[in-house]
Amino acid sequence: MAIPIPSRQLFIDGEWREPVHKNRIPIINPATEETIGDIPAATAEDVEIAVEAARKALVRNGGKDWANATGAHRAKYLRAIAAKITEKKSYLAKLEAIDCGKPLEEAAWDIDDVAGCFEYFADLAEAFDSKRKTPVSVPMDTFKCYVLKEPLGVVGLITPWNYPMLMATWKVAPALAAGCTAILKPSELASITCLELAEVCRDVGLPSGVLNILTGFGPEAGAPLVSHPDVDKVSCDLPFCFSVSCFSFELDVLHCNDHPPSMVNQQIAFTGSSATGSKIMTAAASLVKPVTLELGGKSPIVVFEDVDLDKAAEWALFGCFWTNGQICSATSRLIVHESIAEAFLEKLVKWCKNIKISDPLEEGCRLGPIVSSGQYEKVLKFISTAKDEGATILCGGAQPQHLKKGFYVEPTIITDVKTSMQIWREEVFGPVLCVKTFTSEEEAIELANDTHYGLGAAVLSQDHERCERLTKAFQAGIVWVNCSQPCFSQAPWGGKKRSGFGRELGEWGLDNYLNVKQVTKYESDDSWGWYKPPTKP
Numbered sequence: 001m002a003i004p005i006p007s008r009q010l011f012i013d014g015e016w017r018e019p020v021h022k023n024r025i026p027i028i029n030p031a032t033e034e035t036i037g038d039i040p041a042a043t044a045e046d047v048e049i050a051v052e053a054a055r056k057a058l059v060r061n062g063g064k065d066w067a068n069a070t071g072a073h074r075a076k077y078l079r080a081i082a083a084k085i086t087e088k089k090s091y092l093a094k095l096e097a098i099d100c101g102k103p104l105e106e107a108a109w110d111i112d113d114v115a116g117c118f119e120y121f122a123d124l125a126e127a128f129d130s131k132r133k134t135p136v137s138v139p140m141d142t143f144k145c146y147v148l149k150e151p152l153g154v155v156g157l158i159t160p161w162n163y164p165m166l167m168a169t170w171k172v173a174p175a176l177a178a179g180c181t182a183i184l185k186p187s188e189l190a191s192i193t194c195l196e197l198a199e200v201c202r203d204v205g206l207p208s209g210v211l212n213i214l215t216g217f218g219p220e221a222g223a224p225l226v227s228h229p230d231v232d233k234v235s236c237d238l239p240f241c242f243s244v245s246c247f248s249f250e251l252d253v254l255h256c257n258d259h260p261p262s263m264v265n266q267q268i269a270f271t272g273s274s275a276t277g278s279k280i281m282t283a284a285a286s287l288v289k290p291v292t293l294e295l296g297g298k299s300p301i302v303v304f305e306d307v308d309l310d311k312a313a314e315w316a317l318f319g320c321f322w323t324n325g326q327i328c329s330a331t332s333r334l335i336v337h338e339s340i341a342e343a344f345l346e347k348l349v350k351w352c353k354n355i356k357i358s359d360p361l362e363e364g365c366r367l368g369p370i371v372s373s374g375q376y377e378k379v380l381k382f383i384s385t386a387k388d389e390g391a392t393i394l395c396g397g398a399q400p401q402h403l404k405k406g407f408y409v410e411p412t413i414i415t416d417v418k419t420s421m422q423i424w425r426e427e428v429f430g431p432v433l434c435v436k437t438f439t440s441e442e443e444a445i446e447l448a449n450d451t452h453y454g455l456g457a458a459v460l461s462q463d464h465e466r467c468e469r470l471t472k473a474f475q476a477g478i479v480w481v482n483c484s485q486p487c488f489s490q491a492p493w494g495g496k497k498r499s500g501f502g503r504e505l506g507e508w509g510l511d512n513y514l515n516v517k518q519v520t521k522y523e524s525d526d527s528w529g530w531y532k533p534p535t536k537p
């Protein structure tokens, strides 16, 4: 099953380009701990070249080639990218599984979602042509007002390793659909498929400089991108999407063409940890640069006494252990009604024992390794601190006995948890579920909201009114009812509190990359008449 890892360079201005300092970063397979290749390590000098290429692509031919082309024109490229990705699906899924350790079947799902996301934003790009200019009604007949939506300019996109290609796509697809040009900086821990996205862009003939991909470390390649004066926006961000066809879910959301684009007004979109997000926001603030931040979480799942225990147990485990527990929205705090707690925990342990932990490429794998040795050590430290603080490891908590190599952690359930404990308060980013019980709905809500984060929240109950009450009470950007984690390109994704701000996906995702320009026209033949006219000589 081993496949060769392509050796790539940085992707700048439509070409492979060796980093100025010629440095490379090893790729470690987390399932075997072997070095299987390397990726280029960009630095500030490469960022400079890439930003220049993106700026030129934005204004080339007076903007007519990209930024000011029709949405339909850009949509053709997005559709071609989607088709190429679908063609290479099995290859890309294997690369993803080897690089970040997620089970192959899950990686294949991600690649479907990558293609689906490009298709979806192609649809939005086409629809955008009729929405580019919209009239605004104002209360004075002498004025006509309208709004123009324009691409923001050159955008910097910084992404994490848990959904390497999908997180990149959540930013690249809407940015390109809007007419921006972009520099993508994926995580140094998993960049292989993002470099393959570059190859796809070459294959489909994406105009040079429209998308540039710089791999490298955060401080060396990400930070110069954030602080570059010619990057108009920073975007850093979503863990995964399900193919809509696989499920029956109901989604509810509560709640200029003639001119070349002027100097770039850069923006940064970031997905990653709250600590890095805070640094990025600080750096962007000095240039008053817009940022969208999709950060960490410590999301709750509330289980009421009226659930079907087996169905609820599966959702509770899936909500926390999907992607080896490395999802920003993982519902990693289980809040279960006291009357069913004992029986429910018994079920959870039985279901856990049935989860196949193996090399991600093995058929039927449902839990692969943690992405890197550093993350693996962090997860084990969280577990040992929980023990030291007086919690009980109900199951798991160590490396599985049958796997001697690789950064594997058994699915772990921790009980006897106090709200002051680290395991209750901090994001683990591994297959670790901590549990508390409740007796009243008010108590459940209080426990659910007892966190600095506000990304996701889930409720499992057959009582629909109760589910609605909790939906409103949760302090979160995403709520799941009788499920946990499904996500669709059409629906907005993002958090509140320390989980960040801004929304990706859906039409909100496109708006992230558009500037709203108000145009007001005076249409009367009369003079304005505010000042007394000077007397004629």
Ligand code: NAD
Pocket: 158, 159, 160, 161, 162, 167, 185, 186, 187, 188, 216, 217, 218, 219, 221, 222, 223, 226, 237, 238, 239, 271, 272, 273, 274, 275, 276, 277, 279, 280, 294, 295, 296, 297, 327, 328, 329, 427, 429, 455, 495, 499, 500
């Ligand atoms: P991270 O913050 O360590 O790194 C994210 C990206 O930022 C990487 O590309 C990294 O190289 C870059 N980076 C690091 N320091 C930087 C700096 N000073 N300037 C600019 N860029 C810098 O996060 P990670 O470990 O890759 O990912 C895990 C985190 O991401 C978790 O906290 C998880 O919750 C979060 N996440 C959030 C979402 C969401 O949608 N909210 C989705 C996926 C992951």
